[in-house]
Amino acid sequence: MILKLIIAIVHDEDSGRIIDEFNTNNLKITKMCSTGGFMKSGNSTLLSGIQDDKVEKAVSIIENNTRKREGVIDINSYKVSTGKATIFITDIERCEKF
């Protein structure tokens, strides 16, 4: 079985819906609290170890449950728009559960 790891950085407010949808579709997910390096504000990093053939389903759940946002940072009230999600997908070489 080929396993992939999805790492998705999303807005905090979007994470609950994504997690609910993963659960509904019997996909496993872990939420980690994280901080954006540029905005220095909280976001959520979601981890999912998933079968290769479920990756597209997972990516569409993330895409359909996120939205773009505008933030302001403190240097001359500079406006920044944050994307819906940043997603990295990598191979899992080995996975053990005890």
Ligand code: 2BA
């Ligand atoms: P932040 O680093 O807080 O970045 C928030 C938004 O600020 C970014 O949205 C981008 O539109 C803008 N931004 C970031 N760096 C910038 C810069 N040097 N100059 C001008 N504008 C800049 P997104 O690209 O949608 O990223 C949202 C969050 O996703 C990021 O929050 C960061 O936590 C994460 N992220 C994005 N790309 C990443 C990457 N290649 N590696 C690791 N984390 C990443």
